[in-house]
Amino acid sequence: MGVRALQKEKTRRALVDAAFNQLSAERSFSSLSLREVAREAGIAPTSFYRHFKDMNELGLTMVDEGGLTLRQMMRKGRQRAEAGGSVIRISVDTFVEVLESNPNVFRILLHERSGTSAAFRAAVAREIEHFISELSHYTEATAGRTPMLARVQAEALVTLVFNAGASALDMKRADRKVLADHLVLQLRMVAKGAEALQHKVETK
Amino acid sequence: MGVRALQKEKTRRALVDAAFNQLSAERSFSSLSLREVAREAGIAPTSFYRHFKDMNELGLTMVDEGGLTLRQMMRKGRQRAEAGGSVIRISVDTFVEVLESNPNVFRILLHERSGTSAAFRAAVAREIEHFISELSHYTEATAGRTPMLARVQAEALVTLVFNAGASALDMKRADRKVLADHLVLQLRMVAKGAEALQHKVETK
DNA sequence: TTATTGGGCGTACAGTTGTACGCCAATTTA
DNA sequence: TAAATTGGCGTACAACTGTACGCCCAATAA
Numbered sequence: 001m002g003v004r005a006l007q008k009e010k011t012r013r014a015l016v017d018a019a020f021n022q023l024s025a026e027r028s029f030s031s032l033s034l035r036e037v038a039r040e041a042g043i044a045p046t047s048f049y050r051h052f053k054d055m056n057e058l059g060l061t062m063v064d065e066g067g068l069t070l071r072q073m074m075r076k077g078r079q080r081a082e083a084g085g086s087v088i089r090i091s092v093d094t095f096v097e098v099l100e101s102n103p104n105v106f107r108i109l110l111h112e113r114s115g116t117s118a119a120f121r122a123a124v125a126r127e128i129e130h131f132i133s134e135l136s137h138y139t140e141a142t143a144g145r146t147p148m149l150a151r152v153q154a155e156a157l158v159t160l161v162f163n164a165g166a167s168a169l170d171m172k173r174a175d176r177k178v179l180a181d182h183l184v185l186q187l188r189m190v191a192k193g194a195e196a197l198q199h200k201v202e203t204k
Numbered sequence: 205m206g207v208r209a210l211q212k213e214k215t216r217r218a219l220v221d222a223a224f225n226q227l228s229a230e231r232s233f234s235s236l237s238l239r240e241v242a243r244e245a246g247i248a249p250t251s252f253y254r255h256f257k258d259m260n261e262l263g264l265t266m267v268d269e270g271g272l273t274l275r276q277m278m279r280k281g282r283q284r285a286e287a288g289g290s291v292i293r294i295s296v297d298t299f300v301e302v303l304e305s306n307p308n309v310f311r312i313l314l315h316e317r318s319g320t321s322a323a324f325r326a327a328v329a330r331e332i333e334h335f336i337s338e339l340s341h342y343t344e345a346t347a348g349r350t351p352m353l354a355r356v357q358a359e360a361l362v363t364l365v366f367n368a369g370a371s372a373l374d375m376k377r378a379d380r381k382v383l384a385d386h387l388v389l390q391l392r393m394v395a396k397g398a399e400a401l402q403h404k405v406e407t408k
Numbered sequence: 409t410t411a412t413t414g415g416g417c418g419t420a421c422a423g424t425t426g427t428a429c430g431c432c433a434a435t436t437t438a
Numbered sequence: 439t440a441a442a443t444t445g446g447c448g449t450a451c452a453a454c455t456g457t458a459c460g461c462c463c464a465a466t467a468a
């Protein structure tokens with residue numbers, strides 16, 4: 001890759017990173033202005049256009065990138081689980097770790113999931129769909145669940161996890177522990193309940 | 205009440221209604237400007253201050269009002285359930301009805317729950333807490349659940365319902381039916397699972 | 409070597425925002 | 439009746455926004 005393309009990539013990264021860094025509990029992506037991001041990245045406002053058509057395009061890039069990051073980390077966690085131990089417990093712990101090390105990645109997904117741009121909502125939905133689908137297959141395979149029940153169960157699990165993540169963002173470490181315990185209980189409820197419903201169908 | 209106070213109340217309502225009416229899938233409260241709301245309400249921008257300190261105060265009013273509306277409607281639904289039939293099914297149906305007749309009330313709660321203002325998040329959390337608490341007591345009383353388990357269970361139920369509501373906002377009627385069915389299944393899973401967990405504790 | 413490309417910049421402009429200030433007129437109070 | 443209160447308005451201003459346009463110059467292509 002030429003010197004030129006390399007420098008371009010570097011600036012592009014600076015923009016993405018600048019945007020991520022400006023996110024916080026008090027600052028959502030949609031509240032960032034093009035000029036702010038450019039300023040933080042150390043380039044002129046008009047230079048922004050050399051990399052993205054508009055802020056929307058930047059945001060979608062961030063969602064995709066964030067979703068990928070999240071999935072990679074969760075996959076690593078699942079590998080850890082295969083070494084033995086409760087899948088649920090280990091997955092929750094992994095999730096909490098991810099949350100703590102990448103709060104802003106999680107923020108943009110969380111916020112734009114119910115945001116005002118249809119494109120954003122669709123992008124986040126796609127990322128979440130990845131999670132549901134992976135989990136659904138996993139449950140089908142290991143618990144012998146009906147495809148339909150597996151799907152509904154996976155949706156419930158992912159919903160509960162994401163939602164807990166949202167609450168966790170505002171908390172301190174101690175409260176997060178309690179939350180994690182509650183979450184584990186809730187996930188177990190769903191798992192047990194799904195099992196019960198399955199038996200009911202089978203014996204009918 | 206004097207003529208004066210009456211007129212004031214009327215304008216105040218006009219402001220709140222104007223704000224609610226401007227909400228949509230593409231427009232969140234935080235994206236509304238004071239001037240827009242004033243324009244829609246038919247008053248001068250500066251007159252806004254005769255009624256609210258700033259947009260934040262308007263928003264909090266809307267959250268409180270919206271939460272109240274929601275709770276009242278759900279309570280009516282629960283009364284309907286007492287006449288017989290599945291509590292879960294009837295509650296879900298009620299919820300869907302509420303959603304369809306007051307989408308914007310639901311929107312502001314949903315969006316500001318993960319919004320950028322701590323005050324808003326707290327206000328929404330308070331409203332949701334009402335739901336959880338009511339439901340938790342209900343489950344304790346009718347299913348004889350442990351307070352702690354009842355609480356965790358209620359949290360899960362409310363989370364699932366709210367989340368389904370969020371997805372439903374974007375859908376057409378037919379898809380909403382499917383969603384409602386899934387939701388009912390998920391709620392049953394949690395109920396069954398909670399029961400199972402309770403027995404486990406009791407027989408130990 | 410010369411010509412082309414393209415990332416970055418500065419200037420410029422029109423639009424929108426929140427809000428300070430002062431006035432008016434009608435209701436309310438004294 | 440006279441005085442005080444108050445909801446509503448218009449004007450004004452500084453801050454900020456997105457983005458069109460044209461220039462520069464270093465990397466690349468011919």
